[in-house]
Amino acid sequence: MTEKEQEHIFKSWLDDHKGLFFKIVRAYAVTQMDMDDLFQEIAIQVWRSVPAFRQACAVSTWIYRIAINTALTWTRKERRHPQMEGMEEGVSLLQEDGEAPDERLTWLYAAIHQMDVVDRSITLLLLEGFSYKEIAAIMGITESNVGVKINRIKKRLIVQSEKQDCYGL
């Protein structure tokens, strides 16, 4: 595959699945600087992965696989060097569009942030509508293990949302 072909495929992936990138970035990073840094990291890894894509799965599944792995690695790195990691240049890659965010969505992201990195990844995949089988393949664990984790996650989210309703937050 030539570099031009790789670039062309990467650009089309980026255009078609822009929302997917943003959702993962927002689920793993909090500050604008971190979001930018993580987005860059994911974009680089997805770009590198283009020649290895053999169409054995959907592009979105492939991107999710790469993005979640990158986010997990980034989270570990970030925890070790919270101040050292940052943007290389002063230019921001991601800019917010200025629209007022849905409060319930903001709460959902906050709830996802409170989870450990494994549960966070599974929640993202579940919300994206991936089946247990697909989640198991992406995470590299058994379907039954996925089922157990999802039950736990759902219960926890529902309890948290009830608390939120009670306190009227």
Added chain:
Amino acid sequence: MDFEEMKTIWDAQNSATAYKLDEQELHQRILARKKRAVFITNLSELMIIITYGVVGFVVLSVKMYYLAAWMFLVVMALMISRIRRLRAGRRFDRSVQGQLQHALATAKYQLRLSQLMRWNIVIMFGLTFLAIWKAEKPWWALVLMFFFFLLSLYSSRLEHRKYTAQKESLEALQHKLDS
């Protein structure tokens, strides 16, 4: 709020564009990173191999045969383990578990390598000490060499600790994934 409602809120994001993307800037950063990546990945390994190889020849030229032989042995061992590491890297799949196992294997490899290099420092100290002793060099040369090796040992200890922490954090993540 039940889970289905959460999913509806989540899906609503797809219709609204929350962010704009600076594609040109991204493209430039990817190209810059690509150039750096290959260089950084293999640097430490290659540096040790080259340094030991060159110093091995220098040591050989001053007829410190045991030390030279040991250094060449280390170079060979490093080259073999590097080839094995690169080959092993192709074994892992692209699932989270697969990539985690790959990261863990790399961390274990680095840990083994740093442990090996620590023992190597002790052996090198012994061999250099013997060579200087036999050559009847002044006492301060021995003291200087002693401090130099002490410093190397301290640095290698710091490096070893870093790799140990890295391995432990990966093992914790693996435990979370399996539980």
